[in-house]
Amino acid sequence: NAGVTQTPKFRILKIGQSMTLQCTQDMNHNYMYWYRQDPGMGLKLIYYSVGAGITDKGEVPNGYNVSRSTTEDFPLRLELAAPSQTSVYFCASSYGTGGGIDEQYFGPGTRLTVT
Amino acid sequence: DAKTTQPTSMDCAEGRAANLPCNHSTISGNEYVYWYRQIHSQGPQYIIHGLKNNETNEMASLIITEDRKSSTLILPHATLRDTAVYYCIVRVDSFGYGQNFVFGPGTRLSVLP
Numbered sequence: 001n002a003g004v005t006q007t008p009k010f011r012i013l014k015i016g017q018s019m020t021l022q023c024t025q026d027m028n029h030n031y032m033y034w035y036r037q038d039p040g041m042g043l044k045l046i047y048y049s050v051g052a053g054i055t056d057k058g059e060v061p062n063g064y065n066v067s068r069s070t071t072e073d074f075p076l077r078l079e080l081a082a083p084s085q086t087s088v089y090f091c092a093s094s095y096g097t098g099g100g101i102d103e104q105y106f107g108p109g110t111r112l113t114v115t
Numbered sequence: 116d117a118k119t120t121q122p123t124s125m126d127c128a129e130g131r132a133a134n135l136p137c138n139h140s141t142i143s144g145n146e147y148v149y150w151y152r153q154i155h156s157q158g159p160q161y162i163i164h165g166l167k168n169n170e171t172n173e174m175a176s177l178i179i180t181e182d183r184k185s186s187t188l189i190l191p192h193a194t195l196r197d198t199a200v201y202y203c204i205v206r207v208d209s210f211g212y213g214q215n216f217v218f219g220p221g222t223r224l225s226v227l228p
Contacts, residue, residue: 004158035218042202042218043159059217090158104151104216106158 001026004107006091012113013081021076021110023091031096032074033058033104034066036087043090049074050096081114088112119203124223127197133190135222137203140184146206148179149216150188152199159202159218162188193226200224 007022025032030051035043035058045058049068063085065077074093078085088111092104120138127133139148149164163170163177165186170177176189190197202221 040220042220043216044218045216088156092158103149103161103164104159106160109156109158111156 003027004091004093004105006089006107006110008110009108010111012115013078015081015083015114017081018077018079019081021078021089021091021112023074023076023107024072025074025091025093025105026072027093027105028071029093029095029105030071031094031102032068033092033094034064034074034076035090035092036060036085037090037109038087046076046089078112083114086112086114118217119205119219121201121203121219121222123220124225126225126227127190127193129195129226129228130192133193133197133224133226135188135190135201135203135224136185137188138185139203139205142183142205148177148183148186149204149206150175150177151202151204151218152197153202153221154196154199162201193224195226195228198224198226 004025033048034046037043044060046064047066049055052068052071055066068074088109090109091107094102094104147164147166150162151159153159163175165177179186200221200223202218204216
């Protein structure tokens, strides 16, 4: 299994441009998540999905959109990029079965700079 | 979800046990304690979790106090590869509930040769 893969690894955007960060998992996990991590800080949840066709906002959803058309893929869309969106973006997935056994598996991250 | 407080940084000698504390004084009865770590710029990695009993796996041990207001992650024989930021997280784990993990700033553990 490749686990959770993210593309691209690095990207520089100009203010106002748009892009999509790709995330794919091959573990047949139900739950998927997008986090952002600013320098020296912890992670903040942007959006999450509990299954194909179902998404919900996390702590910091403004400026982002997501979709979940398949179990495997959970792309994150940035519209009208702003310098405040300069960050490292992590995608994660988990089985989502509850009961205290649900660990999240993280991808390697996408480092985004908006100038 | 309950908030946690952790020391900003800690040092540990290679080969010694690393004991990382976490306070979660407002934890409720159905909240679990999770530990993750983040090595350099990689994605976080799950270490261990527990509800009220002490837990051990191949990576670490988790000791939770009887009143559940604090816990300690123990790396029994720290190596240089254990240098990382360690996150203590408490949350409810209910079926069908969004798995909203709140990652704070964590503890930066430096294992020294």
